[in-house]
Amino acid sequence: MVTAITFYIFATILVGSAIMVVFSKNPVHSVLFLILAFFNAAGLFVLLGAEFVAMILVIVYVGAVAVMFLFVVMMLDINFTELRKGVQDYLPIGLLIGFILLAEMVIIAGGWTMTDGIATAMTTATPPASEVTNTDAIGRVLYTDYIFLFQLAGLILLVAMIGAIVLTHRKRDGVKKQNIGDQVRRRRSDAYEAVDVKPGSGI
Protein backbone atom coordinates (compact mmCIF):
# COMPACT_ATOMS: atom_id res chain seq x y z
CA MET A 1 0.00 0.00 0.00
CA VAL A 2 2.77 2.41 0.98
CA THR A 3 4.62 1.52 -2.21
CA ALA A 4 1.53 2.22 -4.29
CA ILE A 5 0.94 5.60 -2.65
CA THR A 6 4.57 6.67 -3.04
CA PHE A 7 4.56 5.41 -6.62
CA TYR A 8 1.55 7.56 -7.48
CA ILE A 9 3.06 10.59 -5.74
CA PHE A 10 6.35 10.24 -7.64
CA ALA A 11 4.66 9.41 -10.93
CA THR A 12 2.23 12.34 -10.73
CA ILE A 13 4.96 14.85 -9.94
CA LEU A 14 7.15 13.31 -12.66
CA VAL A 15 4.52 13.64 -15.37
CA GLY A 16 3.45 17.07 -14.11
CA SER A 17 6.99 18.45 -14.13
CA ALA A 18 7.68 16.85 -17.53
CA ILE A 19 4.68 18.75 -18.91
CA MET A 20 5.93 21.93 -17.27
CA VAL A 21 9.32 21.47 -18.94
CA VAL A 22 7.58 21.90 -22.28
CA PHE A 23 5.04 24.53 -21.31
CA SER A 24 6.78 26.91 -18.92
CA LYS A 25 7.55 30.29 -20.47
CA ASN A 26 10.92 30.79 -18.86
CA PRO A 27 13.69 28.44 -20.09
CA VAL A 28 15.38 28.45 -16.69
CA HIS A 29 12.14 27.27 -15.10
CA SER A 30 12.00 24.54 -17.75
CA VAL A 31 15.42 23.25 -16.70
CA LEU A 32 14.46 23.39 -13.02
CA PHE A 33 11.34 21.36 -13.77
CA LEU A 34 13.52 18.93 -15.70
CA ILE A 35 15.64 18.49 -12.58
CA LEU A 36 12.50 17.82 -10.54
CA ALA A 37 11.51 15.23 -13.14
CA PHE A 38 14.93 13.53 -12.84
CA PHE A 39 14.56 13.41 -9.08
CA ASN A 40 11.18 11.77 -9.25
CA ALA A 41 12.42 9.28 -11.83
CA ALA A 42 15.22 8.41 -9.38
CA GLY A 43 12.56 7.96 -6.70
CA LEU A 44 10.70 5.52 -8.96
CA PHE A 45 13.91 3.54 -9.51
CA VAL A 46 14.41 3.32 -5.75
CA LEU A 47 10.86 1.97 -5.43
CA LEU A 48 11.75 -0.69 -8.02
CA GLY A 49 14.72 -1.70 -5.86
CA ALA A 50 17.18 -0.40 -8.46
CA GLU A 51 19.06 1.92 -6.11
CA PHE A 52 22.25 1.86 -8.21
CA VAL A 53 20.48 3.20 -11.29
CA ALA A 54 18.69 5.78 -9.14
CA MET A 55 21.94 7.12 -7.69
CA ILE A 56 23.66 7.15 -11.08
CA LEU A 57 20.68 9.04 -12.51
CA VAL A 58 21.03 11.69 -9.81
CA ILE A 59 24.82 11.91 -10.11
CA VAL A 60 25.04 12.03 -13.89
CA TYR A 61 21.88 13.86 -14.90
CA VAL A 62 21.10 16.09 -11.95
CA GLY A 63 24.67 16.60 -10.76
CA ALA A 64 26.36 17.20 -14.10
CA VAL A 65 24.15 17.34 -17.19
CA ALA A 66 21.44 19.56 -15.71
CA VAL A 67 24.08 21.88 -14.25
CA MET A 68 25.46 22.31 -17.77
CA PHE A 69 21.95 22.90 -19.14
CA LEU A 70 21.33 25.56 -16.51
CA PHE A 71 24.72 27.07 -17.23
CA VAL A 72 23.99 27.37 -20.94
CA VAL A 73 20.38 28.50 -20.57
CA MET A 74 21.36 31.19 -18.08
CA MET A 75 24.29 32.39 -20.15
CA LEU A 76 22.44 32.62 -23.43
CA ASP A 77 19.73 35.21 -23.32
CA ILE A 78 17.21 33.26 -25.40
CA ASN A 79 14.12 35.08 -26.52
CA PHE A 80 11.55 32.33 -26.37
CA THR A 81 8.62 34.25 -27.79
CA GLU A 82 10.74 34.69 -30.91
CA LEU A 83 11.50 30.96 -31.01
CA ARG A 84 7.86 30.01 -30.52
CA LYS A 85 6.75 31.82 -33.64
CA GLY A 86 7.39 28.80 -35.85
CA VAL A 87 5.48 26.34 -33.69
CA GLN A 88 2.66 25.92 -36.18
CA ASP A 89 5.06 25.07 -39.01
CA TYR A 90 6.71 22.30 -37.02
CA LEU A 91 3.55 20.92 -35.46
CA PRO A 92 2.90 18.16 -38.06
CA ILE A 93 6.45 16.80 -37.82
CA GLY A 94 6.35 17.00 -34.04
CA LEU A 95 3.08 15.13 -33.93
CA LEU A 96 4.44 12.50 -36.33
CA ILE A 97 7.52 11.89 -34.18
CA GLY A 98 5.36 11.78 -31.08
CA PHE A 99 3.09 9.25 -32.72
CA ILE A 100 6.02 7.05 -33.78
CA LEU A 101 7.41 7.11 -30.23
CA LEU A 102 4.03 6.18 -28.81
CA ALA A 103 3.61 3.36 -31.31
CA GLU A 104 7.06 1.99 -30.48
CA MET A 105 6.32 2.08 -26.79
CA VAL A 106 3.08 0.17 -27.37
CA ILE A 107 4.96 -2.39 -29.45
CA ILE A 108 7.57 -2.86 -26.74
CA ALA A 109 4.97 -3.19 -24.03
CA GLY A 110 2.93 -5.58 -26.18
CA GLY A 111 5.92 -7.72 -27.02
CA TRP A 112 6.88 -7.75 -23.36
CA THR A 113 3.57 -9.15 -22.20
CA MET A 114 2.90 -11.48 -25.12
CA THR A 115 6.26 -13.19 -25.59
CA ASP A 116 6.26 -16.59 -23.95
CA GLY A 117 8.61 -17.23 -21.09
CA ILE A 118 9.98 -13.71 -20.83
CA ALA A 119 9.14 -13.62 -17.14
CA THR A 120 11.22 -16.72 -16.41
CA ALA A 121 13.99 -15.51 -18.71
CA MET A 122 14.14 -12.27 -16.77
CA THR A 123 14.33 -13.90 -13.38
CA THR A 124 16.93 -16.47 -14.37
CA ALA A 125 19.17 -13.98 -16.15
CA THR A 126 20.31 -12.43 -12.88
CA PRO A 127 20.82 -13.94 -9.46
CA PRO A 128 17.98 -13.20 -7.03
CA ALA A 129 18.04 -9.83 -5.31
CA SER A 130 18.50 -11.36 -1.88
CA GLU A 131 21.88 -12.83 -2.89
CA VAL A 132 23.61 -9.95 -4.61
CA THR A 133 23.04 -6.21 -4.58
CA ASN A 134 21.95 -4.79 -7.90
CA THR A 135 25.29 -2.99 -8.24
CA ASP A 136 26.92 -6.43 -8.27
CA ALA A 137 24.31 -7.80 -10.63
CA ILE A 138 24.76 -4.99 -13.16
CA GLY A 139 28.53 -5.33 -12.97
CA ARG A 140 28.42 -9.06 -13.58
CA VAL A 141 26.30 -8.69 -16.69
CA LEU A 142 27.81 -5.49 -18.04
CA TYR A 143 31.44 -6.57 -17.88
CA THR A 144 30.92 -10.09 -19.18
CA ASP A 145 28.09 -10.59 -21.67
CA TYR A 146 27.83 -6.97 -22.78
CA ILE A 147 31.48 -5.92 -22.60
CA PHE A 148 31.71 -5.12 -26.34
CA LEU A 149 28.59 -3.00 -26.32
CA PHE A 150 29.84 -1.28 -23.19
CA GLN A 151 33.22 -0.52 -24.74
CA LEU A 152 31.52 0.61 -27.93
CA ALA A 153 29.36 3.07 -26.00
CA GLY A 154 32.48 4.43 -24.33
CA LEU A 155 34.23 4.73 -27.68
CA ILE A 156 31.31 6.63 -29.21
CA LEU A 157 31.33 9.07 -26.30
CA LEU A 158 35.09 9.52 -26.69
CA VAL A 159 34.72 10.23 -30.41
CA ALA A 160 31.93 12.71 -29.69
CA MET A 161 34.09 14.47 -27.12
CA ILE A 162 37.12 14.67 -29.38
CA GLY A 163 34.88 15.84 -32.22
CA ALA A 164 33.42 18.64 -30.13
CA ILE A 165 36.89 19.78 -29.09
CA VAL A 166 38.25 19.65 -32.66
CA LEU A 167 35.27 21.59 -34.00
CA THR A 168 35.34 24.36 -31.41
CA HIS A 169 39.02 24.68 -30.65
CA ARG A 170 40.80 27.34 -32.63
CA LYS A 171 44.32 28.52 -32.28
CA ARG A 172 44.64 32.22 -31.69
CA ASP A 173 47.84 34.19 -32.08
CA GLY A 174 49.04 36.80 -29.65
CA VAL A 175 47.38 35.31 -26.60
CA LYS A 176 49.44 35.48 -23.45
CA LYS A 177 49.42 32.16 -21.68
CA GLN A 178 50.77 31.16 -18.35
CA ASN A 179 53.27 28.32 -18.32
CA ILE A 180 53.07 26.92 -14.82
CA GLY A 181 56.07 24.63 -15.37
CA ASP A 182 58.28 27.57 -16.34
CA GLN A 183 57.08 29.56 -13.37
CA VAL A 184 57.79 26.78 -10.95
CA ARG A 185 61.21 26.11 -12.47
CA ARG A 186 62.17 29.80 -12.26
CA ARG A 187 64.93 30.36 -9.77
CA ARG A 188 66.11 33.47 -8.07
CA SER A 189 69.30 33.47 -10.12
CA ASP A 190 67.26 33.70 -13.38
CA ALA A 191 65.74 37.03 -12.51
CA TYR A 192 67.99 38.65 -10.01
CA GLU A 193 71.62 39.52 -9.98
CA ALA A 194 73.55 41.38 -7.31
CA VAL A 195 76.17 43.67 -8.78
CA ASP A 196 78.71 45.51 -6.75
CA VAL A 197 78.60 49.01 -8.22
CA LYS A 198 81.52 51.23 -7.49
CA PRO A 199 80.65 54.86 -6.67
CA GLY A 200 80.93 57.16 -9.64
CA SER A 201 80.89 54.43 -12.27
CA GLY A 202 77.96 52.73 -13.95
CA ILE A 203 77.47 49.04 -14.31
Add this chain to the structure above:
Amino acid sequence: MGKYLDIFVGWFGYRLDDWALLTFGTILNILVVVLPVLLAVAMIVWVDRKVWAAIHLRKGPNIVGPFGLLQSFADGLKVFLKETIIPAGANKFLFLLAPALSLIFGLVGWAVIPFGEGVVISDLNVGILYLFAVSSLAVYGIIIAGWASNSRYAFLGAMRSAAQMVSYEVSIGFVLVCVLMCVGSLNLTDVVLAQKNVLFGVNGYFFSGLFPMFIIFFISALAETNRTPFDLPEAEEEIVAGFQIEYSSMSMALFYLGEYANIILMCGMMSILFFGGWLPPFDWEPLYAVPGVIWLFTKMFFFFFCFAWVKMTVPRYRYDQLMRLGWKVFLPISLVWVVLTSGYLVFFGRLAS
Protein backbone atom coordinates in the same frame (compact mmCIF):
# COMPACT_ATOMS: atom_id res chain seq x y z
CA MET B 1 17.91 1.57 14.52
CA GLY B 2 15.26 -0.68 16.02
CA LYS B 3 16.80 0.27 19.35
CA TYR B 4 14.91 3.55 19.59
CA LEU B 5 11.67 1.86 18.62
CA ASP B 6 12.07 -0.64 21.45
CA ILE B 7 12.71 2.16 23.91
CA PHE B 8 9.50 3.84 22.80
CA VAL B 9 7.52 0.64 23.01
CA GLY B 10 8.78 0.42 26.57
CA TRP B 11 7.74 3.99 27.35
CA PHE B 12 4.23 3.73 26.03
CA GLY B 13 3.67 0.28 27.41
CA TYR B 14 1.79 -0.84 24.34
CA ARG B 15 2.66 -1.23 20.68
CA LEU B 16 1.61 1.65 18.56
CA ASP B 17 0.25 0.85 15.17
CA ASP B 18 3.23 -0.40 13.11
CA TRP B 19 2.72 2.36 10.62
CA ALA B 20 2.70 5.16 13.15
CA LEU B 21 5.62 3.59 14.94
CA LEU B 22 7.69 3.37 11.77
CA THR B 23 6.99 6.96 10.79
CA PHE B 24 7.52 8.18 14.32
CA GLY B 25 10.72 6.18 14.70
CA THR B 26 12.12 7.42 11.40
CA ILE B 27 11.40 11.04 12.27
CA LEU B 28 12.99 10.50 15.66
CA ASN B 29 16.08 8.96 14.07
CA ILE B 30 16.40 11.92 11.73
CA LEU B 31 16.07 14.38 14.60
CA VAL B 32 18.64 12.47 16.65
CA VAL B 33 21.16 13.11 13.85
CA VAL B 34 20.08 16.49 12.47
CA LEU B 35 19.79 18.44 15.73
CA PRO B 36 23.35 17.58 16.85
CA VAL B 37 24.58 18.42 13.35
CA LEU B 38 22.98 21.87 13.54
CA LEU B 39 24.42 22.37 17.02
CA ALA B 40 27.80 21.18 15.72
CA VAL B 41 27.56 23.72 12.91
CA ALA B 42 27.05 26.53 15.45
CA MET B 43 29.99 25.35 17.52
CA ILE B 44 32.25 24.67 14.56
CA VAL B 45 31.77 28.24 13.36
CA TRP B 46 33.13 29.33 16.72
CA VAL B 47 36.06 26.89 16.37
CA ASP B 48 36.70 28.23 12.88
CA ARG B 49 36.83 31.81 14.09
CA LYS B 50 39.05 30.88 17.01
CA VAL B 51 41.52 29.11 14.71
CA TRP B 52 41.63 32.09 12.35
CA ALA B 53 42.14 34.39 15.31
CA ALA B 54 45.00 32.24 16.63
CA ILE B 55 46.69 32.37 13.23
CA HIS B 56 46.22 36.16 13.15
CA LEU B 57 47.51 36.43 16.75
CA ARG B 58 44.11 37.79 17.80
CA LYS B 59 41.79 36.60 20.55
CA GLY B 60 38.74 35.89 18.43
CA PRO B 61 35.21 35.83 19.84
CA ASN B 62 35.51 35.95 23.64
CA ILE B 63 32.67 38.13 24.91
CA VAL B 64 29.44 36.12 24.70
CA GLY B 65 29.48 33.27 27.20
CA PRO B 66 32.57 31.50 28.55
CA PHE B 67 35.42 31.74 25.96
CA GLY B 68 32.86 33.28 23.61
CA LEU B 69 31.23 29.89 23.15
CA LEU B 70 27.78 31.38 22.69
CA GLN B 71 28.90 33.79 19.95
CA SER B 72 27.26 31.76 17.16
CA PHE B 73 23.94 31.70 19.00
CA ALA B 74 24.10 35.45 19.55
CA ASP B 75 24.78 35.90 15.83
CA GLY B 76 21.89 33.61 14.99
CA LEU B 77 19.54 35.57 17.22
CA LYS B 78 20.67 38.85 15.70
CA VAL B 79 20.14 37.52 12.20
CA PHE B 80 16.62 36.35 13.11
CA LEU B 81 15.64 39.88 14.08
CA LYS B 82 16.76 41.42 10.79
CA GLU B 83 14.63 42.08 7.78
CA THR B 84 14.73 39.77 4.78
CA ILE B 85 15.14 42.05 1.81
CA ILE B 86 13.99 40.74 -1.54
CA PRO B 87 15.37 42.83 -4.38
CA ALA B 88 13.00 44.23 -6.97
CA GLY B 89 13.21 42.15 -10.14
CA ALA B 90 14.27 39.04 -8.23
CA ASN B 91 12.39 35.83 -8.76
CA LYS B 92 10.81 35.71 -5.31
CA PHE B 93 10.09 31.98 -5.07
CA LEU B 94 13.49 30.82 -6.30
CA PHE B 95 15.23 33.57 -4.33
CA LEU B 96 13.85 32.17 -1.08
CA LEU B 97 14.14 28.54 -2.18
CA ALA B 98 17.89 28.71 -2.86
CA PRO B 99 19.15 29.12 0.74
CA ALA B 100 16.75 26.43 1.94
CA LEU B 101 18.04 24.06 -0.77
CA SER B 102 21.65 24.67 0.17
CA LEU B 103 20.88 23.80 3.82
CA ILE B 104 18.81 20.75 2.86
CA PHE B 105 21.58 19.33 0.67
CA GLY B 106 24.01 19.95 3.53
CA LEU B 107 21.84 17.87 5.86
CA VAL B 108 20.52 14.95 3.77
CA GLY B 109 23.99 13.47 3.33
CA TRP B 110 24.07 12.65 7.05
CA ALA B 111 21.47 9.93 6.47
CA VAL B 112 24.16 7.43 5.46
CA ILE B 113 27.07 8.47 7.72
CA PRO B 114 27.72 5.58 10.14
CA PHE B 115 28.58 6.73 13.67
CA GLY B 116 29.35 3.19 14.80
CA GLU B 117 28.62 -0.32 13.65
CA GLY B 118 24.91 -0.26 12.82
CA VAL B 119 24.44 3.27 14.19
CA VAL B 120 23.20 4.92 11.02
CA ILE B 121 19.83 6.22 9.87
CA SER B 122 19.85 4.30 6.62
CA ASP B 123 22.44 1.60 5.91
CA LEU B 124 22.20 1.97 2.14
CA ASN B 125 24.20 -0.49 0.09
CA VAL B 126 25.04 2.35 -2.29
CA GLY B 127 26.13 4.71 0.50
CA ILE B 128 29.17 6.11 -1.32
CA LEU B 129 27.14 6.88 -4.43
CA TYR B 130 24.48 8.55 -2.30
CA LEU B 131 27.06 10.81 -0.66
CA PHE B 132 28.58 11.59 -4.05
CA ALA B 133 25.15 12.45 -5.45
CA VAL B 134 24.30 14.68 -2.50
CA SER B 135 27.61 16.52 -2.61
CA SER B 136 27.15 17.16 -6.32
CA LEU B 137 23.71 18.66 -5.65
CA ALA B 138 25.06 21.32 -3.31
CA VAL B 139 25.76 23.48 -6.35
CA TYR B 140 22.05 24.04 -7.02
CA GLY B 141 21.55 26.29 -4.00
CA ILE B 142 24.28 28.54 -5.34
CA ILE B 143 23.24 28.52 -9.01
CA ILE B 144 19.60 29.23 -8.21
CA ALA B 145 20.60 31.97 -5.76
CA GLY B 146 22.83 33.58 -8.35
CA TRP B 147 20.19 33.55 -11.04
CA ALA B 148 17.20 34.50 -8.92
CA SER B 149 18.98 37.51 -7.38
CA ASN B 150 18.87 39.35 -10.70
CA SER B 151 22.31 40.82 -10.09
CA ARG B 152 25.41 40.64 -12.27
CA TYR B 153 27.74 39.91 -9.36
CA ALA B 154 25.51 37.14 -8.05
CA PHE B 155 25.26 35.68 -11.54
CA LEU B 156 29.02 35.66 -12.01
CA GLY B 157 29.36 33.86 -8.67
CA ALA B 158 26.81 31.25 -9.74
CA MET B 159 28.55 30.64 -13.07
CA ARG B 160 31.92 30.22 -11.39
CA SER B 161 30.46 27.86 -8.85
CA ALA B 162 28.75 25.69 -11.47
CA ALA B 163 31.89 25.22 -13.54
CA GLN B 164 34.11 24.71 -10.50
CA MET B 165 31.95 22.07 -8.84
CA VAL B 166 31.39 20.06 -12.00
CA SER B 167 35.15 20.04 -12.65
CA TYR B 168 36.14 18.83 -9.21
CA GLU B 169 33.41 16.22 -8.97
CA VAL B 170 35.14 14.30 -11.74
CA SER B 171 38.31 13.75 -9.73
CA ILE B 172 36.32 13.07 -6.54
CA GLY B 173 34.48 10.38 -8.49
CA PHE B 174 37.73 8.65 -9.47
CA VAL B 175 39.04 8.87 -5.91
CA LEU B 176 35.88 7.18 -4.68
CA VAL B 177 36.30 4.49 -7.34
CA CYS B 178 39.81 3.75 -5.99
CA VAL B 179 38.47 3.41 -2.45
CA LEU B 180 35.55 1.20 -3.36
CA MET B 181 37.74 -1.07 -5.48
CA CYS B 182 39.95 -1.71 -2.45
CA VAL B 183 36.91 -2.33 -0.26
CA GLY B 184 34.76 -4.20 -2.76
CA SER B 185 31.55 -2.62 -1.51
CA LEU B 186 29.64 0.64 -1.81
CA ASN B 187 28.35 0.38 1.74
CA LEU B 188 29.98 2.85 4.14
CA THR B 189 29.89 0.42 7.07
CA ASP B 190 31.83 -2.08 4.94
CA VAL B 191 34.28 0.65 3.99
CA VAL B 192 35.05 1.30 7.66
CA LEU B 193 35.21 -2.37 8.61
CA ALA B 194 37.65 -3.05 5.76
CA GLN B 195 40.09 -0.72 7.52
CA LYS B 196 40.13 -2.75 10.72
CA ASN B 197 43.47 -4.29 11.87
CA VAL B 198 45.15 -1.48 10.09
CA LEU B 199 47.35 1.27 11.53
CA PHE B 200 45.50 4.62 11.53
CA GLY B 201 42.96 2.90 9.35
CA VAL B 202 45.20 3.62 6.38
CA ASN B 203 47.90 0.96 6.47
CA GLY B 204 48.59 -1.78 3.95
CA TYR B 205 47.29 -0.94 0.54
CA PHE B 206 45.07 1.59 2.20
CA PHE B 207 47.99 3.72 3.29
CA SER B 208 50.48 3.26 0.51
CA GLY B 209 47.92 3.09 -2.27
CA LEU B 210 45.30 5.53 -1.22
CA PHE B 211 47.19 8.28 0.56
CA PRO B 212 47.79 10.33 -2.63
CA MET B 213 44.10 9.90 -3.37
CA PHE B 214 43.31 11.26 0.07
CA ILE B 215 45.33 14.39 -0.71
CA ILE B 216 43.41 14.87 -3.96
CA PHE B 217 40.14 14.25 -2.13
CA PHE B 218 41.02 16.82 0.52
CA ILE B 219 41.83 19.52 -2.02
CA SER B 220 38.75 18.67 -4.11
CA ALA B 221 36.66 18.83 -0.94
CA LEU B 222 37.91 22.38 -0.44
CA ALA B 223 36.75 23.17 -3.97
CA GLU B 224 33.39 21.41 -3.55
CA THR B 225 32.57 23.36 -0.41
CA ASN B 226 33.79 26.68 -1.84
CA ARG B 227 36.40 27.15 0.84
CA THR B 228 39.59 29.13 0.37
CA PRO B 229 41.70 28.78 -1.79
CA PHE B 230 38.76 27.93 -4.04
CA ASP B 231 36.17 30.40 -2.75
CA LEU B 232 35.81 32.07 -6.14
CA PRO B 233 31.99 31.97 -6.12
CA GLU B 234 31.96 34.43 -3.26
CA ALA B 235 35.33 36.18 -3.72
CA GLU B 236 34.72 39.36 -1.76
CA GLU B 237 37.45 41.36 -3.47
CA GLU B 238 36.35 40.63 -7.03
CA ILE B 239 32.61 40.05 -7.10
CA VAL B 240 31.65 41.29 -3.61
CA ALA B 241 30.40 38.06 -2.00
CA GLY B 242 29.17 36.65 -5.32
CA PHE B 243 26.01 34.59 -5.15
CA GLN B 244 25.02 35.87 -1.70
CA ILE B 245 25.35 39.55 -2.45
CA GLU B 246 21.58 40.21 -2.33
CA TYR B 247 20.88 38.02 0.68
CA SER B 248 20.23 39.37 4.12
CA SER B 249 19.17 38.12 7.55
CA MET B 250 18.02 34.52 7.90
CA SER B 251 18.31 33.70 4.20
CA MET B 252 22.02 34.50 4.34
CA ALA B 253 22.41 32.59 7.60
CA LEU B 254 20.91 29.52 5.90
CA PHE B 255 23.69 29.67 3.29
CA TYR B 256 26.25 29.70 6.06
CA LEU B 257 24.56 26.83 7.89
CA GLY B 258 24.47 24.83 4.66
CA GLU B 259 28.10 25.59 3.87
CA TYR B 260 29.32 24.50 7.28
CA ALA B 261 27.05 21.42 7.34
CA ASN B 262 28.61 20.49 4.00
CA ILE B 263 32.12 21.06 5.31
CA ILE B 264 31.52 18.82 8.34
CA LEU B 265 29.99 16.22 6.03
CA MET B 266 33.13 16.31 3.87
CA CYS B 267 35.27 15.91 7.03
CA GLY B 268 33.11 12.91 7.93
CA MET B 269 33.60 11.45 4.45
CA MET B 270 37.35 11.81 4.73
CA SER B 271 37.46 10.10 8.13
CA ILE B 272 35.23 7.26 6.93
CA LEU B 273 36.78 6.67 3.52
CA PHE B 274 40.45 6.95 4.46
CA PHE B 275 40.92 6.98 8.23
CA GLY B 276 38.75 4.19 9.55
CA GLY B 277 35.65 6.11 10.67
CA TRP B 278 34.65 5.10 14.18
CA LEU B 279 37.57 2.65 14.59
CA PRO B 280 40.43 3.67 16.90
CA PRO B 281 43.72 4.64 15.21
CA PHE B 282 45.49 1.45 16.35
CA ASP B 283 43.89 -1.97 16.51
CA TRP B 284 44.66 -2.28 20.22
CA GLU B 285 42.06 -3.62 22.61
CA PRO B 286 42.02 -0.86 25.33
CA LEU B 287 41.39 1.77 22.68
CA TYR B 288 38.04 0.15 21.91
CA ALA B 289 36.90 1.19 25.41
CA VAL B 290 36.51 4.71 24.00
CA PRO B 291 33.18 4.93 22.19
CA GLY B 292 33.55 4.85 18.40
CA VAL B 293 31.70 8.13 18.02
CA ILE B 294 34.47 9.88 19.93
CA TRP B 295 37.08 8.55 17.49
CA LEU B 296 34.98 9.61 14.53
CA PHE B 297 34.45 13.10 15.94
CA THR B 298 38.15 13.46 16.78
CA LYS B 299 39.10 12.62 13.21
CA MET B 300 36.45 14.96 11.80
CA PHE B 301 37.61 17.72 14.14
CA PHE B 302 41.19 17.28 12.95
CA PHE B 303 40.13 17.61 9.30
CA PHE B 304 38.02 20.63 10.13
CA PHE B 305 41.05 22.18 11.77
CA CYS B 306 42.93 21.59 8.50
CA PHE B 307 40.13 23.37 6.61
CA ALA B 308 40.40 26.39 8.92
CA TRP B 309 44.18 26.29 8.74
CA VAL B 310 44.18 26.25 4.94
CA LYS B 311 41.70 29.12 4.83
CA MET B 312 44.01 31.42 6.76
CA THR B 313 47.21 30.25 5.09
CA VAL B 314 46.82 30.22 1.32
CA PRO B 315 45.68 32.95 -1.06
CA ARG B 316 42.82 32.47 -3.52
CA TYR B 317 43.40 30.66 -6.80
CA ARG B 318 42.90 32.49 -10.05
CA TYR B 319 40.05 31.04 -12.09
CA ASP B 320 42.09 29.61 -14.97
CA GLN B 321 44.55 28.09 -12.49
CA LEU B 322 41.63 26.48 -10.69
CA MET B 323 40.43 24.90 -13.93
CA ARG B 324 43.94 23.80 -14.82
CA LEU B 325 44.38 22.12 -11.44
CA GLY B 326 41.08 20.29 -11.75
CA TRP B 327 41.30 19.11 -15.35
CA LYS B 328 45.02 18.89 -16.10
CA VAL B 329 46.43 17.76 -12.77
CA PHE B 330 43.85 15.98 -10.63
CA LEU B 331 41.91 14.26 -13.40
CA PRO B 332 44.93 12.55 -15.05
CA ILE B 333 46.50 11.61 -11.70
CA SER B 334 43.32 10.09 -10.31
CA LEU B 335 42.55 8.33 -13.60
CA VAL B 336 46.02 6.77 -13.71
CA TRP B 337 45.63 5.84 -10.05
CA VAL B 338 42.39 4.00 -10.78
CA VAL B 339 44.23 1.93 -13.40
CA LEU B 340 47.20 1.31 -11.08
CA THR B 341 45.02 0.33 -8.14
CA SER B 342 42.91 -2.04 -10.17
CA GLY B 343 46.04 -3.54 -11.74
CA TYR B 344 47.55 -4.05 -8.30
CA LEU B 345 44.40 -5.61 -6.92
CA VAL B 346 44.01 -7.98 -9.84
CA PHE B 347 47.69 -8.93 -9.98
CA PHE B 348 47.92 -9.77 -6.28
CA GLY B 349 44.47 -11.31 -6.21
CA ARG B 350 43.24 -8.95 -3.53
CA LEU B 351 40.19 -7.92 -5.46
CA ALA B 352 37.15 -8.44 -3.27
CA SER B 353 34.70 -10.72 -5.02
